[in-house]
Amino acid sequence: MKIIEVKNLTKKFGNFIAVNNISFEVEKGEIFAFLGPNGAGKSTTIKMLTTLLSPSEGELTLDGHNVKKNPNEVRHSFGIVFQDPSLDDELTAYENMEFHGVLYNVSKKIRRKRIEQLLNFVELWDRKNSLVKEFSGGMKRRLEIARGLLHHPKILFLDEPTLGLDPQTRNHMWEYLRELNEKENITIFFTTHYMEEAEKIAGRIAIIDHGNIVMSGTSDELKKNTGTDSLEEAFLKLTGKDIRKDEANTIDRMRMHRNRWRK
Amino acid sequence: MKTIYILWLRQLKRYFRSKSRMFGSLAQPLLFLLALGFGFGPVFAKAGQGNYIQFLVPGIIGMSIIFTSIFSGMEIIWDRQFGFLKETLVAPVSRFNIMIGRTFGGATIATMQGIIVLLLSLLAGFRPFSLVLVPLAILVMFLCSLLFTAMGTMIASNLDDMQGFQMIMNFLVMPLFFLSGAIFPLGGSGVLAVVAKFDPLSYSIDLLRHLLSNINNFTMGFDLFVLSIITLVFLGLGSYFFSKIQI
Numbered sequence: 001m002k003i004i005e006v007k008n009l010t011k012k013f014g015n016f017i018a019v020n021n022i023s024f025e026v027e028k029g030e031i032f033a034f035l036g037p038n039g040a041g042k043s044t045t046i047k048m049l050t051t052l053l054s055p056s057e058g059e060l061t062l063d064g065h066n067v068k069k070n071p072n073e074v075r076h077s078f079g080i081v082f083q084d085p086s087l088d089d090e091l092t093a094y095e096n097m098e099f100h101g102v103l104y105n106v107s108k109k110i111r112r113k114r115i116e117q118l119l120n121f122v123e124l125w126d127r128k129n130s131l132v133k134e135f136s137g138g139m140k141r142r143l144e145i146a147r148g149l150l151h152h153p154k155i156l157f158l159d160e161p162t163l164g165l166d167p168q169t170r171n172h173m174w175e176y177l178r179e180l181n182e183k184e185n186i187t188i189f190f191t192t193h194y195m196e197e198a199e200k201i202a203g204r205i206a207i208i209d210h211g212n213i214v215m216s217g218t219s220d221e222l223k224k225n226t227g228t229d230s231l232e233e234a235f236l237k238l239t240g241k242d243i244r245k246d247e248a249n250t251i252d253r254m255r256m257h258r259n260r261w262r263k
Numbered sequence: 264m265k266t267i268y269i270l271w272l273r274q275l276k277r278y279f280r281s282k283s284r285m286f287g288s289l290a291q292p293l294l295f296l297l298a299l300g301f302g303f304g305p306v307f308a309k310a311g312q313g314n315y316i317q318f319l320v321p322g323i324i325g326m327s328i329i330f331t332s333i334f335s336g337m338e339i340i341w342d343r344q345f346g347f348l349k350e351t352l353v354a355p356v357s358r359f360n361i362m363i364g365r366t367f368g369g370a371t372i373a374t375m376q377g378i379i380v381l382l383l384s385l386l387a388g389f390r391p392f393s394l395v396l397v398p399l400a401i402l403v404m405f406l407c408s409l410l411f412t413a414m415g416t417m418i419a420s421n422l423d424d425m426q427g428f429q430m431i432m433n434f435l436v437m438p439l440f441f442l443s444g445a446i447f448p449l450g451g452s453g454v455l456a457v458v459a460k461f462d463p464l465s466y467s468i469d470l471l472r473h474l475l476s477n478i479n480n481f482t483m484g485f486d487l488f489v490l491s492i493i494t495l496v497f498l499g500l501g502s503y504f505f506s507k508i509q510i
Contacts, residue, residue, distance in 0.1 A: 052353060
């Protein structure tokens with residue numbers, strides 16, 4: 001069964017095309033990695049999948065629901081860990097967790113149990129009553145991960161979840177996610193810049209650049225098709241040659257996108 | 264229901280944790296009350312209008328309500344900038360419920376500010392006309408708070424950052440306050456009296472004045488009718504624009 005279906009998805013900001021006519025599918029229970037350089041369109045795609053942004057063109061289906069027509073039903077089927085902060089600084093760590101649990105309708109008993117378990121897991125249990133604004137960047141990130149795991153959705157989106165995490169926490173987190181994936185058949189859709197992570201964890205990988213999916217398949221397929229030995233090399237071969245020249249362009253484009261967006 | 268409650272609770276927690284905001288938003292109405300109340304009191308009495316403090320206090324309550332409510336509504340902009348808005352927008356809760364929870368939270372805070380101003384004004388010599396009517400006046404404060412929190416929500420849903428904030432203050436909040444008859448009587452048929460008819464705050468303050476000081480410009484039924492209709496309209500508009508937010 002296909003749990004995510006994307007058909008001819010396009011997103012334009014004025015004249016700038018952030019996502020250009022992409023199509024892909026994710027099977028239920030799959031671990032799917034979405035890779036690409038900064039500004040390639042990864043986060044824009046995730047925002048469209050999670051009802052935060054409406055697509056310019058194309059069809060999006062999550063768990064059988066049309067994202068544009070039934071955003072409320074769609075929101076029942078996924079959970080997300082955002083790339084940038086989304087905690088309430090004026091609340092304590094515990095309150096942030098509690099707030100999330102209530103919004104996602106996790107029953108009180110399970111909520112209390114999981115909050116304790118997850119805060120211990122990210123080593124923040126002894127700081128549970130501190131306001132989030134007193135936390136360091138890394139602690140906030142850990143709390144954000146813990147919060148994302150509090151409810152068990154059908155699909156879990158993780159937008160660069162491991163950014164800024166130490167290797168211990170990173171390892172821990174992936175173990176936990178794998179277990180969730182196996183035990184509860186939760187589909188995992190993630191983006192990352194760590195190639196070894198994608199190689200180790202993802203069943204299938206799609207590489208996106210300039211708003212287009214340049215290649216997709218298993219890690220082995222990608223390596224075979226590009227004639228390379230590692231995913232990193234394959235990735236660089238597909239997106240990389242002119243990475244330096246491109247970097248300025250990416251920033252320009254992001255700036256343009258931001259300005260357009262503000263109007 | 265539980266989700267509306269937790270959103271409401273969050274607004275209240277934020278309010279009680281920021282003591283500077285609590286006191287800061289009381290300073291302005293108190294300054295107005297003392298400076299205008301004691302400054303214009305003698306003139307007002309000489310003009311044969313009676314006790315100015317009795318007249319002014321409902322207006323100052325209205326003032327503290329409109330400022331607090333619009334700020335609370337506009338907190339959405341902060342949440343957007345700090346990223347927390349995303350967390351609520353992807354949750355399996357309808358946008359309408361999110362908006363209602365936040366708006367009731369903001370309105371509760373504004374009502375509390377109104378009650379604090381009312382209590383403090385007792386120290387300045389204000390005496391409610393009838394104690395029995397005070398709870399009714401508090402209900403009116405809440406209705407008025409709902410209206411302006413929804414208005415703030417509507418505005419904030421269309422703004423990306425705080426840059427437009429000063430403009431909203433100068434071109435919306437200040438005129439709404441000054442043209443509402445909060446600090447002077449609206450009697451007569453001048454231009455001001457006509458303009459004030461288009462200001463929803465006029466009806467809230469007139470109603471408060473009726474209940475607290477037994478002074479009125481319109482009839483109580485008319486005030487209540489207009490106020491309820493406008494509140495419903497803005498709740499509708501607020502939730503419409505809130506549901507259209509994209510990030």
